[in-house]
Amino acid sequence: MRTRQPTATARENQPIPVRAKLAAAWTSFMFLYVYVDILAFFKPGVIKDIEAGIVWEFNISQTLLTTFLVLMAIPILMVVLSMTLPARANRITNLIVASIQVPFAAFNAAGESWTYFYGLGVALEVILLALILRYAWTWPRTTPSATTASSPDRETMRAHQQA
Numbered sequence: 001m002r003t004r005q006p007t008a009t010a011r012e013n014q015p016i017p018v019r020a021k022l023a024a025a026w027t028s029f030m031f032l033y034v035y036v037d038i039l040a041f042f043k044p045g046v047i048k049d050i051e052a053g054i055v056w057e058f059n060i061s062q063t064l065l066t067t068f069l070v071l072m073a074i075p076i077l078m079v080v081l082s083m084t085l086p087a088r089a090n091r092i093t094n095l096i097v098a099s100i101q102v103p104f105a106a107f108n109a110a111g112e113s114w115t116y117f118y119g120l121g122v123a124l125e126v127i128l129l130a131l132i133l134r135y136a137w138t139w140p141r142t143t144p145s146a147t148t149a150s151s152p153d154r155e156t157m158r159a160h161q162q163a
Contacts, residue, residue, distance in 0.1 A: 022082035029128040030075040036121035094136035098129045
């Protein structure tokens, strides 16, 4: 008896669950977000300002660093939430959080002299956020099929529950 071997040229396009798409997009967004900040350390004067206790125009303080941590925690937590929240809550959370993240992404480029670097970073972040919004907005709805809704087992279960 021979088993069928898949042909080398045939490729199966497996559907990717929306949850996985969202988690992947949030992961990409998070990495981009972090790497823009890390690469910005190479900008002349940035390290000197940090050593002097200044980030942008703000004095480095516990409040400032806590704010940065909260802002970074949002996309990090969205990776987990995208995989674990129930579908309806997941969709709503992704729509709200991604919408709120767009102005934060744009804020990073405001007033910067390195417009190519920050402009590209913001553009890529906004593209990923738009992708997240699209995935969440177009999340397919599923409805019970007609055969499942009228199956004898379901009707039997209902009758036992009512008795």
